Amino acid sequence: MLTAIEMKDIVQKRSHFELGPVNLVIPKGYVTAIIGPNGSGKSSLFRCILDLAKPDQGTVEVLGEKVGAHDNWQLKRRIGYVPEVTSTINDHLKAEQQAAFTRKWYPEWDINRHQELLRRFEIDASLKLRKMSKGMRRKFDLIIAMSHNPELLLLDEPSSGLDPIAWKTMIDVIHRYMDSGERTVLMASHIIDEVRRLADYIVFVVHGRVLGMYEKDTLLESWSVLYTDIGEGNVHWQSMPGYHSAEYTGGSAYKAVTSSAVEAEDWCRSQGVRIVSKQRLELDDILTALIEQERIRIQS
């Protein structure tokens, strides 16, 4: 598998926050989603990738080039970035003026592509940026980030403020952008449905640390809640494969959560535990479970 981004031992110490050490490899040709609670360091990772902030330690390599050694201006032409918070510095400009300005820095700017995106997102380019609604501005940011057909697209909570129709358009535009198989998206998102629809890989980030990177379908298939009936006797739940928790729910019933569904079901059968029903966990529940495990790990 080819690599789009490689972070090695990244540490960033700030008075109120510590990031790292982060080791992360983002594969080329896939959509990778970073999910984590507010303030977990997602945006800091983006800033390190773009050399907008310097890590105290470690190295970042993007599209085969080391970041931060020189000014990487050629590298940045190959990247599109939608920051979490839009800059207001050019708010007095019309959208078309902002586009004309940005275009100067990107020789690969594709005017037809730009027009097509304006049409798809229904943006009036003669409008001043200041006059745009939050959602409209978000759509325009995305258009600006994609008009030079970048090899790597970095999206920091791209859909915040989008209405459901614009949201669907965004999902579709990103899917089409990825269709060639050569391009890479790294996105941070809180929207579970967005991650489910777009991501191939999922990275969990909590308290400035990476808790793991998973292939999305495998992850969703492996976390399950089992509603069980243990009948007579006792069950040592901690020995269940992928044990996360087991909760007594009355009578002889237990609700058990596992991160290895298939093995756990086999184990239940071998223990004489009847599985009454089961349910897959949603991504946010998996995140919550991982945060709990991390807390227990830190405490012990």
Place this chain on the structure above:
Amino acid sequence: MWIPIQLNEQSAEPMYYQIEVQLRALIVSGQLAEGSLLPSIRELAQTLKCSVITIRRVYQDLENEGLLRTRQGTGTYVAKVGDEMRDVHRRSAVIEALEAAVDAGIRVKCSDQEMLDMLLDVLKRRRERVSSGAEGGE
């Protein structure tokens, strides 16, 4: 192109397996004709809300079985399925289901004759339902 594949999210069977079984059935039954262009990996992943890794695995498996072929740069097509292979695939799903039925019979100690009678009985009922459904609808 829309492909009628339905995923059961609560099923114990992994997603790639569910997709593979259904896609294979569509090809072997001829519902997807030889030479049909399949959606790109990203497109099918979008439709089924799964990752491209899962779809790539399915396409790879079916290509290895000779049911699909990929032409560099143009896409993935349904390959020519020989009659012999079609027959093997056509029968294998049925045989698998029958094996499961026989296992169920053995568990409750059915005799061979009992099971054969049941099979004939089920067949008769189903055939009647199909023909009455075809004439007037239910």
